[in-house]
Amino acid sequence: MKVRLTILCENSVGVPFGVIGEHGFACHVETDRGEYLFDTGQGLGILPNALALGKDLRKIAAVMISHGHYDHTGGLPAVLKIRGSVPVHGHPDMFVERFYNVGGKQRDIGIPFRRSWLASLGADFRLDTEMTEVGRGIYLTGEIPRKTSFEKRDAHMSARTADGRTLDPDPILDDLSMIVDSDAGLILVLGCAHAGVVNIIEHVMAQTGRERIHAVIGGTHLGFATDAQFEETVRAIDRYRIDRVGVSHCTGLERASQLHARLKGRFFFGCVGSVLEC
Numbered sequence: 001m002k003v004r005l006t007i008l009c010e011n012s013v014g015v016p017f018g019v020i021g022e023h024g025f026a027c028h029v030e031t032d033r034g035e036y037l038f039d040t041g042q043g044l045g046i047l048p049n050a051l052a053l054g055k056d057l058r059k060i061a062a063v064m065i066s067h068g069h070y071d072h073t074g075g076l077p078a079v080l081k082i083r084g085s086v087p088v089h090g091h092p093d094m095f096v097e098r099f100y101n102v103g104g105k106q107r108d109i110g111i112p113f114r115r116s117w118l119a120s121l122g123a124d125f126r127l128d129t130e131m132t133e134v135g136r137g138i139y140l141t142g143e144i145p146r147k148t149s150f151e152k153r154d155a156h157m158s159a160r161t162a163d164g165r166t167l168d169p170d171p172i173l174d175d176l177s178m179i180v181d182s183d184a185g186l187i188l189v190l191g192c193a194h195a196g197v198v199n200i201i202e203h204v205m206a207q208t209g210r211e212r213i214h215a216v217i218g219g220t221h222l223g224f225a226t227d228a229q230f231e232e233t234v235r236a237i238d239r240y241r242i243d244r245v246g247v248s249h250c251t252g253l254e255r256a257s258q259l260h261a262r263l264k265g266r267f268f269f270g271c272v273g274s275v276l277e278c
Contacts, residue, residue: 009041015273024071040075066191068094091174151196185214223252
């Protein structure tokens with residue numbers, strides 16, 4: 001399957017075509033069998049960036065949501081208003097209340113919209129904990145087993161469930177990634193990789209029965225990682241012979257620069273306007 005992935009929302013921009021950056025992530029997927037959208041950013045850039053980059057979001061066959069944080073879901077109403085009724089795939093926990101706690105202050109970082117309002121705009125929610133085929137050759141991973149000892153939960157994040165229970169730290173069980181089965185091999189697109197990049201890679205390989213992943217792009221959450229976690233992640237990238245690594249969003253500039261130094265030609269910055277074709 002021929003595919004073209006274009007980053008629509010990200011913290012930085014890489015093309016001089018009138019696009020804007022924002023803290024968040026969204027990736028447009030074109031295949032010879034349909035078009036899809038993975039995440040929607042904060043909502044500031046999704047429509048103007050799509051227009052500037054020549055992507056018609058009215059054509060998408062489905063929306064996929066990596067997890068229920070504002071910087072991945074904020075553009076969903078804007079997309080629904082121009083697309084109309086469309087399947088929206090994600091995890092049942094995507095509407096859990098989410099908070100970031102630092103310096104004695106608590107900030108709401110969950111999805112900023114009620115499910116009923118989004119549904120009234122055309123969101124046909126299809127929420128599942130298992131690996132799901134969204135379209136031919138397009139999959140969501142489902143929940144990722146947390147097996148590694150070095151990929152930890154973020155201690156600053158907490159959650160409150162519908163029945164009033166507090167989860168501290170938030171396990172973010174709804175952290176999903178997208179798999180694209182291209183002619184060059186599997187492409188793994190990460191939203192924020194709260195489950196851990198290595199956990200995600202190993203789960204994808206186990207679920208698909210493949211021995212290699214061609215490319216990994218998106219948010220790695222390595223900007224918050226210890227040196228030990230970073231080193232283990234680089235070893236895994238080498239061990240699994242991943243050809244292309246394009247990092248975005250929560251990777252952070254320092255870790256992205258370190259990855260560039262280590263991976264050299266296999267690395268690219270996954271900023272707004274970046275394209276991966278296979």
